Amino acid sequence: MFYQLGGGTYLRSSAVMAYNFDNSTYRAPIGLGIGQVIPCDEMAFNVFLEPQVLIEDKGAGWPKWQIFLGFNTQFK
Numbered sequence: 050m051f052y053q054l055g056g057g058t059y060l061r062s063s064a065v066m067a068y069n070f071d072n073s074t075y076r077a078p079i080g081l082g083i084g085q086v087i088p089c090d091e092m093a094f095n096v097f098l099e100p101q102v103l104i105e106d107k108g109a110g111w112p113k114w115q116i117f118l119g120f121n122t123q124f125k
Contacts (some may be wrong), residue, residue, distance in 0.1 A: 050063070052123025055084040057087060058085050058086075060081070060084075061080075061083070061097060062079070062080050064078040064080040064117075067093070073108075074108025074109075074111075075106065076105070076111040078101040078102060080101030081100070082097055082117065083097065084097030084098075093119070093125070094122055095120070095121050095123065096120050098116065098117075098118050099118075103116045104113075114118070
């Protein structure tokens with residue numbers, strides 16, 4: 050989910066659930082973050098930060114929390 054705040058700023062929630070069919074383990078995180086689109090000449094930069102916490106899981110090895118940090122460049 051993404052919600053535009055205006056001026057290139059947005060709120061985001063993009064945590065991805067995972068299920069392992071081989072051993073029936075799963076994870077279900079939830080996240081809430083913020084991002085900013087920065088226009089610059091013939092391109093735009095998009096940066097975001099989204100902390101995510103695990104709300105439901107089964108099986109060992111899933112992280113209890115993580116930080117999703119991103120940067121991408123979009124050409125016009």
